[in-house]
Amino acid sequence: MRIGDIMNTDVKTAMPDSSIHEVAITMCFNRISGMPVVDVNDVVVGVISEKDILRAMYPGVNEYMEQGCLNFETLEESYTDVLNYHVAELMSDKVFSMTPDLPVLKAASIMCLNSIRRTPVSDKGRLVGIVTLGDVHKAVFQQSLARRSANLEKLTFSRPLASGGPH
Template identity: 45%
Template sequence: SYDPNGIPIEFSCEVPGHDLFWNPVMKDLAATSGFLTEPNPVPGQWPKPEPVSDEERVIVPGEGKDFFPETPDRTPVSTPMSAAEGAMKVRDVMHHGVYTTTVNDTIRSVAETISNEKISGLPVVDDNNRLVGVISEKDILKALLPGYTQFLENPAQALDFHAMESSYGGVLQKSVGELMSPSVIAIDIDAPVMKAAAQMDLHSFRRIPVVDQDCRLAGIISLSDIHQAIFVRELEDASGR
C-alpha cells in the first residue's frame, strides 16, 4: 500500500529491477520517517549496506551537468512551506520540466539530446509517464566495450580500441530499452525536502527525480533547490522576529 509520507518504492508501481541500498547510519532516520523501503523486507532485519552500482551512479558531482537536466521552462516557487507539518515538501520546491526518453526510442535520439543539451543522461518513462529506468552516457559507452567472453576468446581483438570506436554507429541503432539501467533512485512528491536531501547525501547525488503516488515522473529536485528554499525562509523568519 502507498505511504503518503514515504517513498513509493517497493514500488507499488513495480519499477523493473529496482533496488535501494541502505547505510546503517541512516537506520534511525529510516525507522522514524519511513525514509526508504526495500522490496519485501525481512521483518526486524535491516538490509545489508551495499555500494551504489555504476549503473545507478549517473549523477556525478563535478562532471558537467547533473544527470536529470532542467528544461528552460523551470519556474521555482519561493519560500514554500507545508502548513500541516511546518516542513517544506518536495512538491513545493521541485521543478517541473525534465527531458525524458522511452524504451522504444533509439540511442541516436538520446545521444542527440545529451549532446545538444550538454547533459549526461535521461530518465526513461513509459506511455503513462511512469519512471522505468535511466539511460546515461556511461551506458552508451559501455556498449562499445568488449564483453567478458569476447575478451577470453580473442584478447588481441578485444583490445582493438579503434574497433570499439567504430562500433558506435551500430550502438546508435539500438533501442533505449536495450541499454538502459532499470534501477531508479527517486523521491516521493509529498516527502519532506530534508528527506530528499538525506537520500541525495546517502547516494552522493545532487539531483533526483520526483515521482507521484503512481510512480509518474513529476519533476526534479536538487540540493541547490532545497538549500535556497530553506535559506530564503530563514531570512524571512528572521526579519519577522
C-alpha cells in the same frame, strides 16, 4: 524544504522503444547526462544515462579474455553501432523515485547512499519532475545564504546607537 519546491518540471524523457540516437541528440543539445524512461502513461520504468550508453561500447569479459588488450580506437568506432540500440536494451530499470513531499536532505541522503546523481519525481506513479544532486546542493546553499543574510541584518539593526559621537 521539500523536493517539490526545487524539482525541475521541464523534464526530457525517453520511451523504451526510443533509439539511443534520439536520446544522444536530446542529451547533447540539452546538456543533460541522463533522463527518465516512461511508458505511454508517464509512469517511470527506467533511467538512461550517458554512462549506460558509453558502457555499451565496451566488450564483455569473454570478449576481453579472447582479445587480450583493448584497442580504444576500435571501441570509439563502435559508438555508431550503439546508436542503433533501443533505450530498453541499455536503460537501468532499478529506479529510485522521489515524491514531491520528501524532505530535500532526506532525498540527498538517499541519492548519496545509492550513488545517484539524478532521480525522477513522481506523484501517484506518474512523472512530475526530476531532481539532481546539484539541485539539492544549490537549494540548501541558497537557504543557508538567506539565513546568514537575515542574521546579519538582525545584528546590524538591533544594536543600540552609541551616544556621544558626532550626529
